[in-house]
Amino acid sequence: xxxxxxxxxxxxxxxxxxxxxxxxxxxxxxxxxxxxxxxxxxxxxxxxxxxxxxxxxxxxxxxxxxxxxxxxxxxxxxxxxxxxxxxxxxxxxxxxxxxxxxxxxxxxxxxxxxxxxxxxxxxxxxxxxxxxxxxxxxxxxxxxxxxxxxxxxxxxxxxxxxxxxxxxxxxxxxxxxxxxxxxxxxxxxxxxxxxxxxxxxxxxxxxxxxxxxxxxxxxxxxxxxxxxxxxxxxxxxxxxxxxxxxxxxxxxxxxxxxxxxxxxxxxxxxxxxxxxxxxxxxxxxxxxxxxxxxxxxxxxxxxxxxxxxxxxxxxxxxxxxxxxxxxxxxxxxxxxxxxxxxxxxxxxxxxxxxxxxxxxxx
Amino acid sequence: xxxxxxxxxxxxxxxxxxxxxxxxxxxxxxxxxxxxxxxxxxxxxxxxxxxxxxxxxxxxxxxxxxxxxxxxxxxxxxxxxxxxxxxxxxxxxxxxxxxxxxxxxxxxxxxxxxxxxxxxxxxxxxxxxxxxxxxxxxxxxxxxxxxxxxxxxxxxxxxxxxxxxxxxxxxxxxxxxxxxxxxxxxxxxxxxxxxxxxxxxxxxxxxxxxxxxxxxxxxxxxxxxxxxxxxxxxxxxxxxxxxxxxxxxxxxxxxxxxxxxxxxxxxxxxxxxxxxxxxxxxxxxxxxxxxxxxxxxxxxxxxxxxxxxxxxxxxxxxxxxxxxxxxxxxxxxxxxxxxxxxxxxxxxxxxxxxxxxxxxxxxxxxxxxxxxxxxxxxxxxxxxxxxxxxx
Numbered sequence: 001x002x003x004x005x006x007x008x009x010x011x012x013x014x015x016x017x018x019x020x021x022x023x024x025x026x027x028x029x030x031x032x033x034x035x036x037x038x039x040x041x042x043x044x045x046x047x048x049x050x051x052x053x054x055x056x057x058x059x060x061x062x063x064x065x066x067x068x069x070x071x072x073x074x075x076x077x078x079x080x081x082x083x084x085x086x087x088x089x090x091x092x093x094x095x096x097x098x099x100x101x102x103x104x105x106x107x108x109x110x111x112x113x114x115x116x117x118x119x120x121x122x123x124x125x126x127x128x129x130x131x132x133x134x135x136x137x138x139x140x141x142x143x144x145x146x147x148x149x150x151x152x153x154x155x156x157x158x159x160x161x162x163x164x165x166x167x168x169x170x171x172x173x174x175x176x177x178x179x180x181x182x183x184x185x186x187x188x189x190x191x192x193x194x195x196x197x198x199x200x201x202x203x204x205x206x207x208x209x210x211x212x213x214x215x216x217x218x219x220x221x222x223x224x225x226x227x228x229x230x231x232x233x234x235x236x237x238x239x240x241x242x243x244x245x246x247x248x249x250x251x252x253x254x255x256x257x258x259x260x261x262x263x264x265x266x267x268x269x270x271x272x273x274x275x276x277x278x279x280x281x282x283x284x285x286x287x288x289x290x291x292x293x294x295x296x297x298x299x300x301x302x303x304x305x306x307x308x309x310x311x312x313x314x315x316x317x318x319x320x321x322x323x324x325x326x327x328x329x330x331x332x333x334x335x336x337x338x339x340x341x342x343x344x345x346x347x348x349x350x351x352x353x354x355x356x357x358x359x360x361x362x
Numbered sequence: 363x364x365x366x367x368x369x370x371x372x373x374x375x376x377x378x379x380x381x382x383x384x385x386x387x388x389x390x391x392x393x394x395x396x397x398x399x400x401x402x403x404x405x406x407x408x409x410x411x412x413x414x415x416x417x418x419x420x421x422x423x424x425x426x427x428x429x430x431x432x433x434x435x436x437x438x439x440x441x442x443x444x445x446x447x448x449x450x451x452x453x454x455x456x457x458x459x460x461x462x463x464x465x466x467x468x469x470x471x472x473x474x475x476x477x478x479x480x481x482x483x484x485x486x487x488x489x490x491x492x493x494x495x496x497x498x499x500x501x502x503x504x505x506x507x508x509x510x511x512x513x514x515x516x517x518x519x520x521x522x523x524x525x526x527x528x529x530x531x532x533x534x535x536x537x538x539x540x541x542x543x544x545x546x547x548x549x550x551x552x553x554x555x556x557x558x559x560x561x562x563x564x565x566x567x568x569x570x571x572x573x574x575x576x577x578x579x580x581x582x583x584x585x586x587x588x589x590x591x592x593x594x595x596x597x598x599x600x601x602x603x604x605x606x607x608x609x610x611x612x613x614x615x616x617x618x619x620x621x622x623x624x625x626x627x628x629x630x631x632x633x634x635x636x637x638x639x640x641x642x643x644x645x646x647x648x649x650x651x652x653x654x655x656x657x658x659x660x661x662x663x664x665x666x667x668x669x670x671x672x673x674x675x676x677x678x679x680x681x682x683x684x685x686x687x688x689x690x691x692x693x694x695x696x697x698x699x700x701x702x703x704x705x706x707x708x709x710x711x712x713x714x715x716x717x718x719x720x721x722x723x724x725x726x727x728x729x730x731x732x733x734x735x736x737x738x739x740x741x742x743x744x745x746x747x748x749x750x751x752x753x
Binding site for chain 2: 019022023065066067068069088089090091215216217219220221222223224225344347348351
């Protein structure tokens with residue numbers, strides 16, 4: 001019997017799956033819907049495209065349900081050295097992409113993920129008073145973790161043959177214009193300079209420098225309790241501030257730009273570069289996700305600007321009651337958890353779902 | 363980790379359950395209160411800092427910050443131990459703190475997150491575990507406090523006026539004298555756990571006699587008119603503080619004599635004033651620390667540690683002693699520091715009364731440091747196989 005259907009088998013769905021498994025659900029009780037069985041495939045493609053070598057978050061940025069033992073402990077065990085753990089305690093441990101992907105593979109094998117995955121695309125979720133129908137499966141609880149709805153390329157550039165998105169495979173021309181001011185843009189600056197290109201940074205605003213996109217306190221009830229009490233306009237304003245593009249401070253980012261001298265410059269407008277890289281992230285808003293848009297429209301869900309309004313535990317109030325739960329994970333769940341598009345965010349949504357399931361079981 | 367206030371306190375109390383239980387066990391095994399007192403201080407200091415400082419200053423606390431915060435808490439705890447006069451041995455106390463800190467770190471970094479998946483997101487709050495742990499800590503401290511209260515000896519007030527002695531105390535009690543309370547004929551202590559406070563004793567063979575008991579405290583007693591010793595202690599570890607002993611005119615008396623207690627805990631004599639008599643404060647075959655006392659006009663020695671005694675003579679003022687100011691004698695080991703010995707008089711004819719400020723004699727070892735020795739015929743000396751060193 002399927003108790004939970006997870007729509008979307010990317011890292012958000014995978015992390016949620018691990019949490020549900022830890023919460024006592026068997027692999028056979030969870031159905032994951034995605035055409036791609038490798039949970040890290042999409043993410044790994046994007047990371048490779050921007051040449052990302054290290055994870056931005058530290059050791060708890062992994063898919064295990066508990067923050068301990070994290071990747072630092074894993075690497076320490078593997079290398080027989082305490083250095084990763086000490087670096088993690090000092091907040092200076094950023095695992096490599098390779099380490100992270102290897103861990104995902106290990107978890108995938110260990111957790112029965114492939115047993116739960118159904119390789120199909122979910123176009124719609126049918127709602128019954130007691131359950132949901134997803135891809136021919138009836139389940140009382142559904143977690144929608146469809147991820148980012150698509151790459152964001154400014155409309156005026158969509159037909160421009162010079163344009164490539166940062167998350168698409170690309171090389172570097174002799175002169176490259178990078179649009180954006182977040183981590184992907186910063187990575188492109190550094191990589192293009194390293195490839196010998198001249199780089200022009202075009203940005204609407206000056207980038208914010210912080211270690212994580214969403215500051216740490218927003219990952220905990222310390223800030224979340226207040227966040228959940230805000231009225232929709234205030235909450236939307238907070239989210240816009242928190243989601244402003246940023247990249248970490250540090251010499252790793254600053255030195256290559258300083259060394260480049262005239263090869264790196266900032267301009268306000270797009271110019272005649274040979275290549276234009278849009279490091280402009282993803283499309284924002286549930287409207288860009290056909291599944292969520294259909295749910296919101298058909299069931300008249302409460303929305304505010306780009307967001308579906310959620311309860312603090314990431315569930316959709318109009319489709320959740322004593323018998324069933326429909327919850328969102330990943331970027332679509334920012335209304336409940338500002339850092340929802342992180343692995344911690346996916347686990348947050350899964351724990352919320354788990355609490356509802358366990359509450360009902362008791 | 364970004365703690366909520368409740369999360370900080372719950373995490374702290376839950377991490378202290380185990381150390382507190384160990385402290386209870388240690389206290390019971392040692393029959394001493396210091397482990398529990400230390401644990402109580404750990405709880406108090408930690409929770410106070412959580413409430414007043416950490417929650418306000420640390421919106422996010424990286425793992426490494428636990429180290430400086432631990433050192434801060436240790437410093438505050440040691441200051442409080444000193445300020446409250448708790449008698450905790452330094453090394454075991456440090457080990458206890460270090461163990462408690464290590465347990466807290468282990469639980470905070472690994473145990474709690476594994477036990478409760480939402481630990482970090484909940485800001486350190488532990489739900490039921492937090493409530494139960496908090497209750498357990500409060501229950502343990504309350505039980506210990508209750509037991510301490512229950513064990514407090516009954517207080518007996520001695521009213522103002524003269525009470526004919528000798529007064530024999532043969533049960534555990536606190537004898538507290540009202541202003542003007544006088545016992546004539548001496549006090550004899552024959553029970554463990556006796557405290558005598560603010561009582562004046564006049565006369566008696568010995569002013570106050572304590573023999574083969576334990577945990578005796580004399581605080582603020584005044585003794586005069588006795589025949590032999592002002593305070594006579596045998597086979598007992600005592601704490602004597604703020605006493606006044608008058609042996610003027612009694613050439614052969616001793617102010618305080620602590621003897622044959624080498625197998626007991628250390629005795630302490632602090633802040634006492636002894637005037638007259640043959641010896642002001644003397645120990646035989648005992649471990650003692652004699653600190654911040656004032657001894658004057660004795661006819662043989664001011665302060666004496668003798669017959670395989672061992673201990674500290676520190677911060678005392680010895681004036682106008684005849685013979686020797688401070689003596690370390692007969693296979694004793696004495697640390698003699700920061701004393702002031704002035705105006706010792708010499709009695710011709712013997713080395714033992716040669717007017718030494720400090721004399722180490724008869725196979726004894728004396729270590730001198732920062733003493734002020736003035737107007738003594740001989741500032742210091744070592745005789746008969748003895749050694750005198752200074753730091």
